[in-house]
């Protein structure tokens with residue numbers, strides 16, 4: 041048992057170091073992490089996130105409630121056979137004379153296909169960062185393709201011109217693309233757990249867990265209990281509820297700085 | 306002026322580009338089989354096909370349909386013998402009938418995309434068509450029947 045703990049104590053800082061690649065300078069890295077916060081804000085805005093969901097039922101409205109008519113993702117992301125998204129969502133937003141409640145439109149209105157869901161909903165910054173870069177999850181897009189997608193895709197651009205009374209993505213599109221490039225140009229640095237913790241986004245440690253079960257639905261919440269070790273040290277594994285992302289947590293001694301690193305689930 | 310091909314017939318209509326297609330079909334072309342229920346893509350009563358894909362005519366500006374093939378309930382068959390229409394008659398699906406043109410147009414689209422639909426497929430494809438009379442169980446049975454008839458017809 042003690043041996044195991046020592047082993048983990050060695051591993052934890054190593055794994056942490058692996059989060060930041062050698063490439064960019066400290067300032068570049070900080071700027072990239074900062075830029076990624078804007079990327080995240082956009083990717084997780086209801087206009088984008090309502091269809092980048094883990095399940096098969098898309099969401100709608102600023103509140104992200106289940107889409108009316110129980111519509112589904114379907115075999116290719118374009119809805120159920122016989123009820124494609126295009127049945128109601130045309131090539132462009134309807135004229136203003138149709139009122140604020142007519143369905144909005146943009147070319148190729150759809151969800152990502154079921155084989156490549158590109159889920160952004162509820163992901164922490166580290167998890168979102170990893171998803172965007174993973175060609176196995178992002179439809180095989182390299183950075184040139186990703187930048188083209190976020191700068192030119194008509195359905196992406198709709199997020200800034202959603203029509204009706206829908207809230208547009210609040211970050212100006214040009215600024216979003218610029219931030220995306222800052223992050224990409226710095227080698228798309230992995231946004232680490234410590235970065236996310238610094239921004240107050242993640243609640244990684246059991247002691248910081250929300251008190252009641254209902255509160256634990258908050259994004260970023262992790263669940264786990266540490267195994268006590270030598271001289272008050274502890275090690276634990278926290279698994280995030282919604283995506284089973286696993287976080288290794290090591291506490292050298294009670295009350296000292298805890299170290300955390302993400303490990304693949 | 307908009308040129309539309311409705312049920313195989315091309316015609317010019319002197320209407321503004323942003324008039325809903327449903328208005329043109331019902332009030333200008335006088336094809337009243339397609340119904341108006343909500344005008345908001347909420348009920349499915351106005352379903353037609355555009356180049357073979359289902360479409361809510363009430364939220365589609367007529368300009369978006371120009372140059373494309375529009376099919377309404379009247380255009381499914383000259384004599385009401387489309388497999389879906391036959392199944393509907395055989396099972397006496399209709400109650401008041403208001404929603405049924407839309408139901409049938411959605412069912413036709415479903416069977417085209419999925420010739421042997423399961424109950425789940427039917428629910429997913431017709432979930433956007435509301436029937437205030439609650440004929441849903443008969444609709445589901447009739448879609449299965451129509452799929453069988455369609456297969457026999459093509460054989």
Ligand code: FES
Nearest residue numbers: 342343344349363
């Ligand atoms: S009238 Fe078009 S969906 Fe209700």
Ligand code: FES
Nearest residue numbers: 402404436437438
């Ligand atoms: S039959 Fe009356 S609304 Fe469907």
